[in-house]
Amino acid sequence: MKKITIYLILSLLCNLSNAIDINDVKKKAEAGDAQAQYQFAYALINGEGIEENPKLALEWLSKSVEQDNADAQAMLGNLYLQGKHVAVDYSKAIELLEKAAKKSNTDALMGLAMAYSNGWGVTIDTKKVFEYYSQAAQLGNPSALTLCASAYFTGNGVTKDTKKAIELLTQAMNKGESSAKLFLALLYIGEGETEKDLAKGIQFLEELSELGNSNAMYRLAHIYWFGEGVPADIKKGMQYLFSSAKLGNAEAQNDLGAIYLEGSLFPKDLKKALNLFEKSAEQGNLDAINNLAGLYLKGTGVEKNENKAVSLLEMAASKGYSKSINNLAALYLEGTGVSKDEKKAFSLFEEAAKKGYTDALNNLAHMYLNGRSVERNYDKAYEYYKKSALLGNPVGQYSVGRMHLEYRFNRYNVVDGYVWLELAGESGYKFTEPEKNNLSVLSFKLSFDDRLKASKMKDEIKKEISQTKAKLKNK
Helix, strand or coil, X not given: CCCCCCCCCCCCCCCCCCCCCHHHHHHHHHCCCHHHHXXXXXXXXXXXXXXXXXXXXXXXXXXXXXXXXHHHHHHHHHHHHHCCCCCCCHHHHHHHHHHHHCCCCHHHHHHHHHHHHHXXXXXXXXXXXXHHHHXXXXXXXXXXXXXXXXXXXXXXXXXXXXXXXXXXXXXXXXXXCHHHHHHHHHHHCCCCCCCCCHHHHHHHHHHHHHCCCHHHHHHHHHHHHHCCCCCCCXXXXXXXXXXXXXXXXXXXXXXXXXXXXXXXXXXXXXXXXHHHHHHHHHCCCHHHHHHHHHHHHHCCCCCCCHHHHHHHHHHHHHCCCXXXXXXXXXXXXXXXXXXXXXXXXXXXXXHHHHCCCHHHHHHHXXXXXXXXXXXXXXXHHHHHHHHHHCCCCHHHHHHHHHHCCCHHHCCCCHHHHHHHHHHHHHCCXXXXXXXXXXXXXXXXXXXXXXXXXXXXXXXXHHHHHHHHHHHHHHC
């Protein structure tokens, strides 16, 4: 099952459903009307019909809270939860949100769900998260319906039920919730354990795209770029990618930046690449942060700055981004931008490898193969190369093959070596001319029985690779 990102932005501030006469609201607020005080505070917070003034808004919000107004309690509670216009105070947040939730306020219920989901002032509790989202959904909140669907889809806090998830997503979509429609679209195009309906999925994505949904545009870009169920159309894919990036989609900005950096489709433009990576990184895109680090490390399009590169890698690594953890390890291994520390490098490679990052698995294998910071151990080297190989990494597959063709590794087996080298080539490994010649000679020397054995073995390994990848995606 592919993990589906739910592109859902929750507004944890209570929303005013209708336009209001700000002067009339102000008069009522000054007269002591609690709901008007909340409405006036909301207008001041968001600059709706009046100049934005968060400080004054908080004063009016507090007056409404003193009168036990649920909307005001929910709004102030969520402000304390987010640390917006006030210092973060989880204790006050939870107290206010619980009071409002008891009055069936959906924004309070959503806020409490977020608190229990992230451990903000409370212990993380997925069952409570689902409970609060369910209550909000029953009260008609479409975002809550989508989040309940997500819980049913993943089995997080509730028994997994894909059918129920789709039912809730459909309800939310019919209420105009774009994130639910996007979720359904991703399911229909095959990103989940449900019956595929590519035509309907693309239809939903195109409808969302017409409404300016940058996430739908980004997914369509990939569909047309790679020809996923439709004839490949790079031009159309690029149009969607440009549109998505222009609307501020961080993933699209990062991908477009990579295209300008490579210069594969149009002339290389390092200035545009840098600008797009920076915009994406500002939104927290970890791959963009990693890419920026690469530019500063090599001085590509910017003045070389190893310290900045290390700082960027550390930022992404602290968020658990495997590629950056691996890259940071490589710097410690060679002493680039940091003091050389092979033990720390090994530890970081292990951290990334545990997440299934194949380059890190290869790097650990290399350290065991050459005895760097650890005692040389060919069995361990083979073990890590094999893990990488079974996740489809061509370098891992090539290395396993080579270890079967050299006597010093005590694994000599011509058929095994040949099969793994063949798989490496199919996975994209770039053989040198001498290596191509050696593989041809090896193939020529195989007997008829060896060829049959190799063919069967290759099919079995491909199945194992598919299963291993699926297991990693389900984690």
